[in-house]
Amino acid sequence: MAAKKLRRARLSQELCERLSRHQIITCQDFLCLSLLELMKVTGQSYHDVQKLLCKVSRACAPKMQTAYEMKLRKSVNPSSAFLSTTLHSLDKVLHGGVPCGSLTEITSPPGCGKTQFCIMVSVLATLPVSMGGLDGAVIYIDTESAFSAERLIEIAGNRFPTYFDSDEKLYCMTRSVHLYRELTCDSVLKRIMSLEEEIISKKVKLIIIDSVASVVRKEFDTQLQGNLAERSNFLARGASVLKYLAEEFSIPVILTNQITTSLSNGLVIQADLVSPADDLSLSEGASGSGKRESGCVTAALGNTWSHSVNTRLILQYHDLPTRQLLVAKSPVAPFSAFFYTIEKSGLVLQDGKDQTNLTLEGMNPALQTIRVRNTALKDTLLDAALPSTTGLLYCWSESRGGPRS
């Protein structure tokens, strides 16, 4: 809309030519000028310029709809408003599931199940509408090379054994998942911008980007000058294109994020570059009261990104093998927590477990502390008191192909 040329805004030909001599070609250029500048540039009187402004604004302004019309549209097609995750309690809290038309982010420490969740949701999106799916293709942009097609088939076969009863159906499903491996920020952005045509031609109903944080953190070192602004620029641009796609086609977009450690004295370090031994001391500092430097583990990519996503789900460790899923930010759901485990059929919620002892740090989803693996193991292993042991276990958790044994 912003790049709409003034010609298409029904301004007269000579006026457009005159304006282009001053480098004012699009509606955006026109609306950025003040009234006096417009008078100078168009050579018209004050009242005429105001009328012109209204004309150009009408060409750019969004269409009005009442909330009632929006509700009617949704109720006519209820299944298209959400993608059910088949995690029953989560769907109930989210009023149906992952919302279509907005960005949902999954954050967790490494090895908690982000990629598993993404693979599971890809299967769900290809299911027919009668089973709660969206009956469409999936675009999966993989920046970590973590996607495993075998796991995809395993989840599909175990979660819906009656539907995927033949190999034929499984292969049909895998044909609808389009995988793109992008390894740089630039290529990710180019890919996102080119998605519009693909969504229409392939009838895509779900976009997954796994993960945004890894490619951004590889390229932008926030300690260097200028990188911070560039990074937020890239993130904001990506977010706005994704939001546009999500709303235009009414599809859900799922992104994954990593964690970072924020120290209270303002220093920030990337959690995955810190060795496990240091991590332990940081988390000790958080629980101890006398230390000056206490750190907390939170979602990465900063505040601008936290504002851009509409829903944020946090996965964290609890007692092995149970993990916890928090709904940290959502326009429709309150702050809630669920326990789950990762099985052959993907994620499985543990209903009925005690959920009342969740610490309500719903103050700021960007600062929501996330429990890292080491904290969970700390108590049981501190007796052994061997840093090398925790180091070994830390590496071991990074297997992608199935449940933890």
Add this chain to the structure above:
Amino acid sequence: MQRDLGSLPLAPALRARLVAAGFQTVQELLETGPCGLSKEIGISKEEALEALQVVRQECHGDAARTAGGSGATRKCTALELLEEEQAQGFIITFCSALDNILGGGVQLTKITEICGAPGVGKTQLCMQLAVDVQIPECFGGVAGEAVFIDTEGSFMVDRVVDIATACVQHCQLIAEAHQEEDNLKALETFSLESILSHIYYFRCRDYTELLAQVYLLPDFLSEHSKVRLVVVDGIAFPFRHDFEDLSLRTRLLNGLAQQLIIVANDHKSASHGFRDVQPPAVTQNAEGTEMNPRKRPRREEEK
């Protein structure tokens, strides 16, 4: 009548010609008449007539202003202003603590800014106010309609349905407790459908659309005269990225603020601009973070 020509809202080219021909004051211009003017400057008779009409309008405006009357001026005593302020309604939220702090509720004809960390509830409050502005007068509301300008895309109709249903129920409880005629009659029109149909929603994807929409607001409000609340959810969002020219950004934001002030005063509505801001990380209380929205630097405390 000794007003200088340069202060008139004429087209620059015309003004240049008048100055070149030697005209200096309005009096000279009015004496010449359209035919004489067109001959002297070399413009058509119609253009000359138009120019003179503009000039006459300005002068009438001047005269009215110096005579001290007419509604074009905003001159009034503080007493009149006080009476006006006390008579105008507030948008109540049914949270007595919040209404008390705000002195009765969200004020009309003023701009209220709400800023906070992501996820803290700004959009929720927006949606609640869009419903609460429609509360009928017998329950203490202003019985108006709402315009919702969304730049972030976090407006969820289902959530508004929840809030509206709860509001209607609350009013029904009040009506049952007090059993007055007006209350029951008002409740007939105060239903979920009517609440939703009176929230006018605009989705602006970038700052150009936001600017365009705000320029068109006065016309929209004169067509929908019952609107009492304009919410802009995320005034900071479209300006936070892709702006190399920070002075342009400041100018556009100031322009937007002024437009909204004009809208608020002329149409007796409340304007709400929402900002996402990161307050200083450790402090829980907001005092001391007195941020002048126009001079706030772009604080990027990214992690």
